[in-house]
Amino acid sequence: MDEARGLDAVVDGVFVALADPTRRKLLDLLAAQGEVTATTLADGLPVSRQAVVKHLTVLDAAGLVSGRRAGREVRYAVRPAALDATARWMATLAADWDRRLANVKRIAEATERDTP
Amino acid sequence: MDEARGLDAVVDGVFVALADPTRRKLLDLLAAQGEVTATTLADGLPVSRQAVVKHLTVLDAAGLVSGRRAGREVRYAVRPAALDATARWMATLAADWDRRLANVKRIAEATERDTP
DNA sequence: ATCAGGTGCAACTCCAGAGTTGCACATGGC
């Protein structure tokens, strides 16, 4: 098991991770190439390998990627679970807002009708 | 109309907006209270009104909230559309990753079988 | 044994943005 934190913590990590454009580009590359090393990823980006490693650490903490050693190199790959969980969380939230907005609108109209 | 930008720009704005905990708290309060002023919102948070106003500007740019004047005050409310769009975008992306991972795994196993 | 390519660690610079304070401007109520 790897998730002892609450859903809120997961969601928070994902948002922070996805807020950076370099990290999103990194996820694009990883999704396209499968299992790649940090050095290879740095070749396709305008930043140093160290910067890539730091980003991968953030993405790993967010549960969006994971790396495994293979000899002298570490291959990283994408993990859809956290992204999917956050997507569902957001969809639920959006639906909740819709519901509340409908309520507020209804009440406002009723009040408006009483005091024109 | 209010959306002349691409979907990527919308998604980017939403991620940046949601990455900040104070802004998420702000959205919570807005969703709970319906239409509120910046001053009222600041009362329920450990930050100044000016900070709240800045956050509301970011949230507005992301399409997550909108404010309308009512006399001498500006009432803000939540807008589910951008959140929902981003949620769908993420869900699609997660599904895409799943698909790619299945492919990569299949190819890797085939290669492994050829060169044991 | 030696070399090359990859990783890990640490110290450093730099700037965007989160937050503050202070004041000027508008608007509704009295």
Added chain:
DNA sequence: GCCATGTGCAACTCTGGAGTTGCACCTGAT
């Protein structure tokens, strides 16, 4: 007209994070 309340604008501080550089440490290959 006067006051209270809310908004808008500008300048300022300060911390976190993105990025860099330099070097030491492994590991696979020859």
